[in-house]
Structures are given as structure tokens and as C-alpha cells.
Amino acid sequence: MSLSLIDESVLRAFEEIPELRLADLEALSAIPRRTLQRSLKKLIELGLITQSGQTRNKLYRRVFRPDQPLGVLVVFSNGELSGELEYGEGLYRFTYHEKYSGSDFPGLERGILHQDSVLFPFFENLIPEHERRARLISGKTDLAQVLPELGNAHGALEFVRKEELFKYRSDYSKRPNWITVRHKVLGENPFPNLLDIDVQIPDVILNAIESREHSNLSGYQTKIDVNVDWDHMSLTEASDAEYLLKPRNLEKIDYFGAKDGHKKRYYPYLALNEHLFMSFAKNELGCDVPYSGIIKADVDFHYLTKRYDRYEHYKYEQFDFAQLMGVPSDAKYKSGSDLLFTKIAKVMNVSGAPLEALRFYFYGYLIKHADLHLKNIGILNIGQNKYTLAPLYDVISVGVYKGDCDDLALPLLNPYKKPINWNMDDFYRLGELIGVSRLQFRKEAASIARTYLLKMPEYIDRIKELEQIYPLQMQDSRHSSVAFSKRLESLYERKIVSLKKLGVLEELGLLDLAGGPLARAKR
Known part of the structure; x- marks a missing residue:
């Protein structure tokens, strides 16, 4: 079966960008969608292209020639040689070094030759997404070729091309806890x-x-x-x-x-x-x-x-939960809060850390942190393989811009419940997964909510003071604008009204404390 000019054109597209969706190919070429689909089917049958995923998330990747040598990356964790990642021929392979003394990487069990047609999520999640990823992979033939360039990615993983191993120097012996x-x-x-x-x-x-x-x-x-x-x-x-x-x-x-x-x-x-x-x-x-x-x-x-x-010059081990749960970065919203906290119970081995994660989750719920996906929560190794909740990062309120957005990003899956209008029973369910009693978390949630009710207005007032120097106007509708502080007040007041309707304030014994904000919200 010979290749047509269209087939060759489609194949060449993967020389610049090693992984593409059908929509990406459409954007790159003037070839009709049906013609692209026929060409991709043919290239897959010839073993020149592989596909993975389903429907809109289906990814196509180039399969390299059998005579093309494999690329090999030596992987270091906390400065210790941990294994080798091979790539090429449309495959990825990972094996641990026989003398590696650290913990297994999530999803990559020791003693097994791991092989897949897609880059393992544990490594893939280190690479930036969307346009940022496109810039990094431009001109490369494989996504793994980006990894050695990630000298300052999060955590303590480092990737060195095997032929350049002689250049690598690292000393973690004096790294402080x-x-x-x-x-x-x-x-x-x-x-x-x-x-x-x-x-x-x-x-x-x-x-x-x-x-x-x-x-x-x-x-x-x-x-x-x-x-x-x-x-x-x-x-x-x-x-x-x-x-x-x-x-x-x-x-x-x-x-x-x-x-x-x-x-x-x-x-x-x-x-x-x-x-x-x-x-x-x-x-x-x-x-x-x-x-x-x-x-x-x-x-x-x-x-x-x-x-x-x-x-200083030391790196500390940190993993996000997309890495820990083996979820590709483009599926970071496609999981469940119950799955997340089930994993939290397994990987956080510092006393109090799972409860701290639930406290953070409840705070995210109060501020409508609808971007709290699997990559925005992680664990940090604080020494001797003791993993605690990583310090918070990327904490924003989507509710400031979209008042009707979900309270959090990930639903409950069993039984299913969207992350909007949750009540305390939903948090008690998550607490059960990490061994936190209803009474214990009720006390924690009441403390957080009390602080939010009393202190958030002070922070909004400080924004108003800043607006005396820098007018912070933003759109309120397609034809009007409003001060940023007003959107913050709206978020605060609407959330309190919602908490009352859902019985959260009553459950936490905070109805009297919320009287003032509730009165303002009704005006």
C-alpha cells in the first residue's frame, strides 16, 4: 500500500509536532476532515501512526522507523540515579536502576518493564500545557525530548540524556530537612x-x-x-x-x-x-x-x-495528584473528589496532613475555587519519605468572575453530585475517606467559616483602599463596568446566602454571626 501526497503531508505534520488531535491537523492544513480521517486510518494500518484515547480526546502519534535508535534519558530523583526512560519507535519504556534506593514512582512499580505508546503520566504532567507545550515541542520528534530541558520543573526529578551523563553533577548530602x-x-x-x-x-x-x-x-x-x-x-x-x-x-x-x-x-x-x-x-x-x-x-x-x-540550590520532592493518580494533564478535571481523598489517605503519611487537605478543600468551597483540579493540589516530601500536603498554590476564586460557577472543580462520583451547592454532608463523606470523624471536621469547618465571615470584609476593605490609588474597573455586563471590590463583595454575600439555604450555617452554629452579611445581601 503506497502513500499518496496527502498521506505524506499528514505524516510530515508529525515531524514538527509529535502528537496531534484531528482538530489540530485540521487547523494546520487545508485538507478536509473526512480526507484526514481516511489518511489517518491508512497510516495506522501501515503502522506509521498510533492512536490513543477516545472521541474528542483521541491523540495520534508518529511511529518511528525500526532502524531509528531509541533515545535514552537517565532519570534522577533527589540527586539519586533512579532509572532509564527510553523513547522512540512509537513506544516509551521505563526501568528502575538496580541500585535505586528511593520509593517507587506512582504508577511505575519496581521489578517491571513498563511500556506504553504514550508518555507515562508521572513524567508527562511535568510538561506545561496548551500553547506553552506547543512552544516546547516545536521542532522535536518526541514529547520525551522536552524532559531534559525542564531544569526547573516542580519537585526533584531531573532528566539527563544518556550520552551527556558525564556532565551531570549533584550533591544532596547536605540538603537540610x-x-x-x-x-x-x-x-x-x-x-x-x-x-x-x-x-x-x-x-x-x-x-x-x-x-x-x-x-x-x-x-x-x-x-x-x-x-x-x-x-x-x-x-x-x-x-x-x-x-x-x-x-x-x-x-x-x-x-x-x-x-x-x-x-x-x-x-x-x-x-x-x-x-x-x-x-x-x-x-x-x-x-x-x-x-x-x-x-x-x-x-x-x-x-x-x-x-x-x-x-538555595537544593530541590525538594513534590508531586501533584495528576501524577499520583496516573491521570494525563489534559484530564485533570476528569476525576472525582472522592477518588482524590481516597488517594490522599494512601499517600499522605504525616499526622494531620489529610485533615489539612480537607481544610483547604473547605476553604476552596467557600471562595468558589472552581479551578481546584488534580494539578492544583499536591504532596511534599519533608524528609525521610514523609509526605504532607504541599503548600498551597494557584488559589483563586473563579466565582469573582462567574458567580454561577461550581464551588469546586471535581464532583463526587459515588453517588454522583456536581460540585455546586454542596452541604456539610458532602464534606463529612470526604472526611470518612481519610479517617476524620463528623464531629472533628464540623469543628474545623466552623472555625474556617467563622474566620471567613469575620475577616474577609477586612480584606475587601483593603482592596477598596487600593482602588483609591489604582481604579480597578472590570466588566459587570457587556455594557457596564464595576469595581473589583464590588465583585468581591458580591461573591462574599452570595456565598453566605447560599450557605444559609443549604443549612451549612445552621449546622456549624453560625447563623447569628452571619446576620449582618445576610441583611446586606437582601438589600
Whole structure:
């Protein structure tokens, strides 16, 4: 069976981008969809292309020639040689090194030759997503070729091409236990922490229009690895970064819906949003949260935060729950809260850590953290393979922009219940999975909700004070605007009304305390 010009054209598309969906191929070519489908079917029959997944998520990948040598990456964990990852011929293989003394990687059991046609989720989840991934894999023939370039990805995994192994140097023998440097790593910050810092980074990088990435950290948002010279109050890009900058977005697209051919939505004052809800969790709820601050830019704010998995030149082991549960990054929303907490009970082996995860989940519910997916919660090795809840990150309220959004990202699966309008019984169900009694979590939830009711208005007032200097106007409808503080007040008041209707305030004994906000919300 010979290849037509169309077949050869489709095959060449995979030389630039090693994995594509049918919709991606349509966007790259002028070939009709039905013709593409026929060509892909033929290429699969010839063994030149493989497919995985179903329906819209079906991925097609190039199968390399049998005579093409395999690429081999040597994998290090915490500076220790742990195994080898082979790629090529349309396959991935992973084997542990015989002298590796660390724990098994999630989904990769020791003593077995692991082989798959897709990159193992444990490794794949380290790679940024969407447009950021496209920039990283451009010009490469295999997704695994990105891994050696992720010198500053989260956690303590490192990938070295086998032919360059002689260049690798690492010494973790003097790395301090994370707990002993916890306060130095996390730092302290007030709210708002408005920083007068000279951002010495070109606009082409800040605007995310350059052809390469400037951070290895996974996720959707634009990120830049930076360090801060606090003596001279300046900020520069750095390969050994201990800080992360999320630059402001110049592309102010209508966040009520796509227009002018754009698909991305712009969420105004996202930096301020994240800084607010991270600082509240840090300063009012006592959660482990890294230092954060905001920097006024020409439009909106930059967001600066500290890396909690870095101290000086050392890296600390951290995994997100997509890695831990073997879920590909593009399926991070396609799981369940009950599955998540079942896994939490198995992997968090520090006393109190599972309860701390549930406290975070309840806080996310109060602020409508509808982006709390599997990659936005993780575990951190604090020493001697003791895994606790990782310090909080990417904590935002989607409810500020969409009042009718879900309270959380992941539903309950057994029985099924969408993450909107949950009541305390739903949290008690999660508590049972981690061995936390109804009475114990009722006490914790009451404390968190009480703090939210009493303290959140103070944070909103601080936003109002900031608006005296910087008017923070955002869309309220397609034809009107409103102050950011008003949207925060609306979120706060609507949530309290919802908590009353669902019986949460009564269950927690907080009806009297919520009287003032409830009265304001009725006006």
C-alpha cells in the first residue's frame, strides 16, 4: 500500500509536532476532515501512526522507523540515579536502576518493564500545557525530548540524556530537612503586599509572544522563572530561580465570551485575586502558603510568589495528584473528589496532613475555587519519605468572575453530585475517606467559616483602599463596568446566602454571626 501526497503531508505534520488531535491537523492544513480521517486510518494500518484515547480526546502519534535508535534519558530523583526512560519507535519504556534506593514512582512499580505508546503520566504532567507545550515541542520528534530541558520543573526529578551523563553533577548530602527551613522557604507577607520592584524583563517575554518558554513549571498561565535582588529591589529572569512571576495580561478579551476569533478569556486582576486568597489562607487560616506579592504594571498587576520546593540550590520532592493518580494533564478535571481523598489517605503519611487537605478543600468551597483540579493540589516530601500536603498554590476564586460557577472543580462520583451547592454532608463523606470523624471536621469547618465571615470584609476593605490609588474597573455586563471590590463583595454575600439555604450555617452554629452579611445581601 503506497502513500499518496496527502498521506505524506499528514505524516510530515508529525515531524514538527509529535502528537496531534484531528482538530489540530485540521487547523494546520487545508485538507478536509473526512480526507484526514481516511489518511489517518491508512497510516495506522501501515503502522506509521498510533492512536490513543477516545472521541474528542483521541491523540495520534508518529511511529518511528525500526532502524531509528531509541533515545535514552537517565532519570534522577533527589540527586539519586533512579532509572532509564527510553523513547522512540512509537513506544516509551521505563526501568528502575538496580541500585535505586528511593520509593517507587506512582504508577511505575519496581521489578517491571513498563511500556506504553504514550508518555507515562508521572513524567508527562511535568510538561506545561496548551500553547506553552506547543512552544516546547516545536521542532522535536518526541514529547520525551522536552524532559531534559525542564531544569526547573516542580519537585526533584531531573532528566539527563544518556550520552551527556558525564556532565551531570549533584550533591544532596547536605540538603537540610524541609521542616528545618520551612519558615525561610515560605517567608511572610502582609496583604496587600504591593512591591516597588524594577522588573528587568523585556516586554517580548512579559507579553508571552516570544517563541520559547521562560519557565518549566506546568500549567496554563504564562510563567517566568525569576530571582529578586532585595537590596536593589530589582527582578531578573534566572535559571536557578527561587521565585515565579506571572506577568499581567495585555490581551483584555471580553471574559463574558469569546469574540474576534479569540478562544482565551481574560480574567482581570487575576494577580490580585490570587494574592488575596493565598494571603488570607496564609495569615488568617494558618495554612502553609509561600510568600507572594503584586507589582503594578502598565496594565493590571504582575504576581510574584516564592518556590516552596526550592531552598538555595537544593530541590525538594513534590508531586501533584495528576501524577499520583496516573491521570494525563489534559484530564485533570476528569476525576472525582472522592477518588482524590481516597488517594490522599494512601499517600499522605504525616499526622494531620489529610485533615489539612480537607481544610483547604473547605476553604476552596467557600471562595468558589472552581479551578481546584488534580494539578492544583499536591504532596511534599519533608524528609525521610514523609509526605504532607504541599503548600498551597494557584488559589483563586473563579466565582469573582462567574458567580454561577461550581464551588469546586471535581464532583463526587459515588453517588454522583456536581460540585455546586454542596452541604456539610458532602464534606463529612470526604472526611470518612481519610479517617476524620463528623464531629472533628464540623469543628474545623466552623472555625474556617467563622474566620471567613469575620475577616474577609477586612480584606475587601483593603482592596477598596487600593482602588483609591489604582481604579480597578472590570466588566459587570457587556455594557457596564464595576469595581473589583464590588465583585468581591458580591461573591462574599452570595456565598453566605447560599450557605444559609443549604443549612451549612445552621449546622456549624453560625447563623447569628452571619446576620449582618445576610441583611446586606437582601438589600
